Amino acid sequence: MGIFDKFKKIFNENNVDKNKKKKDSLSSKKNVLDKKDKNKSESEKPKDFNIEVKSETEKVKKSSNLNLELKADKVEDSENKPLQESNSNKNFYKENEPNLNDKKKKLDSGIKKTKDSFFSKLARQVAGKKVIDELVLDDIEEVLISSDIGVETSLKIIEKLEDRVKKDKYINSSELNNFLKDEISLLMLDNNDQKINFNSTPHVIMVVGVNGVGKTTTIGKLAHLFKKQGKKVLLGAADTFRAAAVDQLVIWSERVGVDIVKQSMGSDPASVCFDTLQSAKANNYDVVIIDTAGRLHNKINLMNELTKIKNVMSKVVTDAPHNVMLVLDASTGQNAIEQANQFTKATKVDSITLTKLDGTAKGGVVIGISDQFKIPVNYIGVGEGIYDLQEFNKLEFIDSLFKNANKIK
Numbered sequence: 001m002g003i004f005d006k007f008k009k010i011f012n013e014n015n016v017d018k019n020k021k022k023k024d025s026l027s028s029k030k031n032v033l034d035k036k037d038k039n040k041s042e043s044e045k046p047k048d049f050n051i052e053v054k055s056e057t058e059k060v061k062k063s064s065n066l067n068l069e070l071k072a073d074k075v076e077d078s079e080n081k082p083l084q085e086s087n088s089n090k091n092f093y094k095e096n097e098p099n100l101n102d103k104k105k106k107l108d109s110g111i112k113k114t115k116d117s118f119f120s121k122l123a124r125q126v127a128g129k130k131v132i133d134e135l136v137l138d139d140i141e142e143v144l145i146s147s148d149i150g151v152e153t154s155l156k157i158i159e160k161l162e163d164r165v166k167k168d169k170y171i172n173s174s175e176l177n178n179f180l181k182d183e184i185s186l187l188m189l190d191n192n193d194q195k196i197n198f199n200s201t202p203h204v205i206m207v208v209g210v211n212g213v214g215k216t217t218t219i220g221k222l223a224h225l226f227k228k229q230g231k232k233v234l235l236g237a238a239d240t241f242r243a244a245a246v247d248q249l250v251i252w253s254e255r256v257g258v259d260i261v262k263q264s265m266g267s268d269p270a271s272v273c274f275d276t277l278q279s280a281k282a283n284n285y286d287v288v289i290i291d292t293a294g295r296l297h298n299k300i301n302l303m304n305e306l307t308k309i310k311n312v313m314s315k316v317v318t319d320a321p322h323n324v325m326l327v328l329d330a331s332t333g334q335n336a337i338e339q340a341n342q343f344t345k346a347t348k349v350d351s352i353t354l355t356k357l358d359g360t361a362k363g364g365v366v367i368g369i370s371d372q373f374k375i376p377v378n379y380i381g382v383g384e385g386i387y388d389l390q391e392f393n394k395l396e397f398i399d400s401l402f403k404n405a406n407k408i409k
Contacts, residue, residue, distance in 0.1 A: 150368025
């Protein structure tokens with residue numbers, strides 16, 4: 001190696017050492033600066049963080065105090081409020097109970113469709129007629145039958161009208177309406193008007209009828225009516241055939257505030273009735289209302305089931321059931337009369353309840369059933385409300401039917 005090469009090597013080594021030292025000094029300076037920045041950021045950050053936490057804590061504390069004050073106010077208000085609510089719940093039915101005038105208005109509106117349909121038909125038949133002859137009598141008979149009064153009852157009225165026409169040829173529409181009112185009143189007043197008596201304790205009512213006539217709803221409203229009269233009521237859910245029938249009756253029992261005896265769906269109805277009557281005797285209930293499955297009059301096995309249920313009940317309570325109540329849907333018109341006819345042939349029926357009078361123009365079925373079967377119509381349904389099951393009063397019904405009849409065209 002020459003002298004020149006040696007000098008070159010030494011020069012390069014010195015440069016490397018200088019660069020290395022320079023880099024080391026720069027990195028050390030950088031580390032120092034980083035440490036300073038880090039310490040500075042760490043020292044500054046907690047101060048800001050503590051301030052924010054403190055301010056947020058104060059806000060939360062203030063808001064919580066405000067909430068506590070509001071809650072305290074609410075608690076003070078609620079201490080008085082439950083008493084008011086319990087009183088309102090306790091008096092719910094009493095406060096909403098209609099008076100006699102309201103009930104009469106409800107009856108008027110309930111049979112309005114029937115009245116308008118009947119008298120508008122009648123007015124068209126006698127309009128412009130100076131003499132009521134056989135043709136006019138035939139037309140009037142057709143109006144009576146088409147208004148679902150029933151064939152037998154319509155013929156009775158027409159026979160009386162013929163006798164009247166023989167004496168007096170001329171009868172205007174006003175006189176005709178008065179005549180019909182008198183005759184229908186006589187027909188209905190001649191019938192059995194016996195109300196449900198509660199001589200037996202417990203008094204057992206078994207409710208029967210075809211599907212969809214409103215038996216379960218009628219039972220709920222009856223339970224409410226009897227409870228308002230101060231009677232202790234027990235329901236028996238013996239309709240174990242129809243889906244949700246037991247649940248529906250349970251809802252009514254809770255709404256009205258009466259007790260109920262039930263079993264699972266598909267249970268023997270006679271077993272339910274047995275348990276219900278045993279409970280009624282043991283706990284001194286005044287009234288027992290038994291719900292039964294809907295059945296057609298031509299189903300022999302189901303009608304035989306009614307006989308079995310009655311036999312089982314009579315073993316627990318003598319002469320039970322004391323009242324077999326047939327529920328009929330007034331909106332079915334002549335079909336309701338046929339149902340009553342077949343049920344009375346198949347089993348004993350003590351009373352009749354007609355539902356859904358408010359939604360039909362076939363309310364004349366009340367007159368036909370009352371006249372034809374000589375069975376008391378105890379209750380009529382003139383609306384969906386809990387008070388809209390009314391005790392049937394013949395005179396009030398006739399008055400509502402013929403009120404302002406001359407103005408209907």
